[in-house]
Amino acid sequence: MFATEFLDLPPLQSVSGTVHLPGSKSISNRVLLLAALCSGSTAVHDLLDSDDTRVMLDSLAKLGCTLRQEGGVLHLTGLGCTADDRGLLAAQADIFLGNAGTAMRPLTAALALLGGDYYLHGIARMHERPIGDLVSALQQLGCAISYAENAGYPPLRISGQGQFKLDAPIQVRGDVSSQFLTALLLTLPLLADRAAIVIEVVGELISKPYIDITLKLLAQFGIAVQRDGWQRFTIPQGARYQSPGKVFVEADASSASYFIAAGALAASSNAPLRIEGVGAASIQGDIRFIEAAQAMGAQVQSGDNHLLVSRGAWPLKAISLDCNHIPDAAMTLAVMALYAQGTTTLTNIASWRVKETDRIAAMQAELSKLGASVEAGADFIRITPPANAAAWQRASIHTYDDHRMAMCLALAAFHAPRGKDIGGIRIEDPKCVAKTFPDFFEALFSVAQADAVPVICIDGPTASGKGTLAAQLAARLGYHYLDSGALYRSLALAAKQAGVDWGDEATLAQLAAALPLRFVGEQVLLGGADVSADIRSEEMGRGASQVSVHPAVRAALLDLQRGFAQLPGLVADGRDMGTVVFPASPLKIFLTASAEQRAKRRVAQIAGRGGEADYATVLADLQSRDARDRERSAAPLVAAADARELDNSQLGIAESVQQVLAWWQAESLPK
Numbered sequence: 001m002f003a004t005e006f007l008d009l010p011p012l013q014s015v016s017g018t019v020h021l022p023g024s025k026s027i028s029n030r031v032l033l034l035a036a037l038c039s040g041s042t043a044v045h046d047l048l049d050s051d052d053t054r055v056m057l058d059s060l061a062k063l064g065c066t067l068r069q070e071g072g073v074l075h076l077t078g079l080g081c082t083a084d085d086r087g088l089l090a091a092q093a094d095i096f097l098g099n100a101g102t103a104m105r106p107l108t109a110a111l112a113l114l115g116g117d118y119y120l121h122g123i124a125r126m127h128e129r130p131i132g133d134l135v136s137a138l139q140q141l142g143c144a145i146s147y148a149e150n151a152g153y154p155p156l157r158i159s160g161q162g163q164f165k166l167d168a169p170i171q172v173r174g175d176v177s178s179q180f181l182t183a184l185l186l187t188l189p190l191l192a193d194r195a196a197i198v199i200e201v202v203g204e205l206i207s208k209p210y211i212d213i214t215l216k217l218l219a220q221f222g223i224a225v226q227r228d229g230w231q232r233f234t235i236p237q238g239a240r241y242q243s244p245g246k247v248f249v250e251a252d253a254s255s256a257s258y259f260i261a262a263g264a265l266a267a268s269s270n271a272p273l274r275i276e277g278v279g280a281a282s283i284q285g286d287i288r289f290i291e292a293a294q295a296m297g298a299q300v301q302s303g304d305n306h307l308l309v310s311r312g313a314w315p316l317k318a319i320s321l322d323c324n325h326i327p328d329a330a331m332t333l334a335v336m337a338l339y340a341q342g343t344t345t346l347t348n349i350a351s352w353r354v355k356e357t358d359r360i361a362a363m364q365a366e367l368s369k370l371g372a373s374v375e376a377g378a379d380f381i382r383i384t385p386p387a388n389a390a391a392w393q394r395a396s397i398h399t400y401d402d403h404r405m406a407m408c409l410a411l412a413a414f415h416a417p418r419g420k421d422i423g424g425i426r427i428e429d430p431k432c433v434a435k436t437f438p439d440f441f442e443a444l445f446s447v448a449q450a451d452a453v454p455v456i457c458i459d460g461p462t463a464s465g466k467g468t469l470a471a472q473l474a475a476r477l478g479y480h481y482l483d484s485g486a487l488y489r490s491l492a493l494a495a496k497q498a499g500v501d502w503g504d505e506a507t508l509a510q511l512a513a514a515l516p517l518r519f520v521g522e523q524v525l526l527g528g529a530d531v532s533a534d535i536r537s538e539e540m541g542r543g544a545s546q547v548s549v550h551p552a553v554r555a556a557l558l559d560l561q562r563g564f565a566q567l568p569g570l571v572a573d574g575r576d577m578g579t580v581v582f583p584a585s586p587l588k589i590f591l592t593a594s595a596e597q598r599a600k601r602r603v604a605q606i607a608g609r610g611g612e613a614d615y616a617t618v619l620a621d622l623q624s625r626d627a628r629d630r631e632r633s634a635a636p637l638v639a640a641a642d643a644r645e646l647d648n649s650q651l652g653i654a655e656s657v658q659q660v661l662a663w664w665q666a667e668s669l670p671k
Helices: 025-037 051-063 101-114 132-141 178-191 208-220 253-266 285-296 330-339 350-354 359-369 403-413 430-435 440-447 466-477 484-498 505-513 538-547 551-562 577-581 595-608 615-631 653-668
Strands: 006-009 012-015 018-020 041-045 066-070 073-077 092-096 117-121 145-147 156-159 170-173 197-202 226-228 232-235 246-248 273-276 299-302 306-310 320-322 344-347 373-376 380-384 425-428 448-450 455-459 480-483 517-520 523-526 570-574 587-592 644-647
Touching: 012 253, 018 440, 025 041, 025 051, 025 073, 025 101, 025 178, 025 208, 051 066, 051 092, 051 101, 051 430, 101 117, 101 132, 101 156, 101 178, 132 145, 132 170, 132 178, 170 178, 178 197, 178 208, 178 232, 208 285, 253 273, 253 285, 253 299, 253 306, 253 330, 253 403, 253 440, 285 299, 285 330, 330 344, 330 359, 330 380, 330 403, 350 359, 359 373, 359 380, 359 403, 403 425, 403 430, 403 440, 430 440, 440 448, 455 466, 455 577, 455 653, 466 480, 466 570, 466 587, 466 653, 480 484, 484 505, 484 517, 484 523, 484 538, 484 551, 484 570, 505 551, 538 615, 551 577, 570 577, 577 587, 587 653, 595 615, 644 653
Parallel strands: 018 273, 041 246, 092 117, 170 197, 320 344, 455 570, 455 587, 480 570, 587 644
Antiparallel strands: 006 425, 012 448, 041 073, 066 073, 117 156, 145 156, 197 232, 226 232, 273 306, 299 306, 344 380, 373 380, 517 523
């Protein structure tokens, strides 16, 4: 997962290959609650691992459930509760639910029915998300539930068990969020030993497909709800939760929408994008996003548990669509509208306003940044794309701590215009995708291709601090990191282990061409062995300087180094990154410092590793290496003509990083 402050996406040109989707959030949290209300153990396969499921699991553990992870299977021992038998339920608990509506709403209903002393709360945004209609329904039923702060919103307090009134239907509004009705359907079987329970929906029910998911999952757990249209639901008397023993969580159809869109934008019909984990027969309503994508021009074929998607019509076709049946996935259509001919109108999306953020307002603001003309109302959004390629704007996309804003707007990187050198877009706070799809960007980069992966080159003499600068810069940007010095040090070590003289150019070149080297995080693996510490010795430093002077060796390592340039980008440090390895790099830094200052740093570095070094000896060695690097015939140490020189003799690492980030900002985004 990218935990950086922002993530720069270069213009993406195509997609190909296979993407594996995570489990559905909607199904995952429903299954967890149902398993928790059963007696005995339920094996949950393919559960989504995300922020929302983690807060649900933490809450269930606090309430008395036993959880055991075994490979990809979660074994959950339930509480075995009814309103008349608390089973294993803890009598009191402080329940933190983050911003997970699929956890807050049903847990509120369950605990209000079971009674006890509970405080339910979340992050600030959760305390802005309305829950009044659910609380009113529970109070109407006789539950002892109240607002801890502002009426109509969490946090909530449950104080004891109420006196239930089951002689009349329980009424709940359906036009704000389907999660209120889902919460009642999932939990009211707790009272079914007393009487049949009737729920009546007041007003139009939005997001009906999510209610359909709820009903199908209830059936798997032994509760057969009788439905009269979408206005009246009856839980028969005597209904009781029964664990199915094991249950499989489908991949998330809402998450599939981003990759269906990517395929529609950039996959060839000869090599369609394969999306695994969900097919057209899914129980999730958002799978009907396929129909909307096809209406816009996508080519989609469905198998039992996969989809094949490619571009059909281009540009895409504008559509007008009532999106009540696909409220979450409809956000993806709003971004696809950027690539359509004409104006796209999405209606019946009032629920967007009460999600993780006001999504109608947020989408209007961010699409407008990109050059689109956007009109929005209480329950609709209308998008007219930029008039032409020149009208597209590079932008930094604010994500509002909303996972779907981040994932949807990432699609704006496809066919985005190139700027002076880089182009693309910036996604702020990319880690917000952890709510439902922690590895979203990794999945996107595994199938996306760009015509140019951005590379930042950090060149400079020995002990100038380029490795430290490059590593920290890569961490800040979420980019890959290439320590070219480690390549040459590893070659020197491999040569020593093989008994090859560092002056034997031909044999060294053969060794370099097949160098079994891998980088895993901060580890350097040579032939599977961790040589991270071994290559940092002074001896291997001298060896690297000697083997790197050979033209045949440098040529043999060239392709290996260029192979590190992968999405979303690369920071590479060395002595010829900007001149030879990545001459087209949009930002090249030549890091300098006086030989005396570098010698002091090297002595301190050696001392920090527990060694001893004489300053005069170190200084002489550095000056000798500098001369050798400058005078070698192959890729001598010189600054690229378009490099920015950064003298860090008097700068700390934080100051150096900030300076390079400022230069990168100037290159990659509009002023």
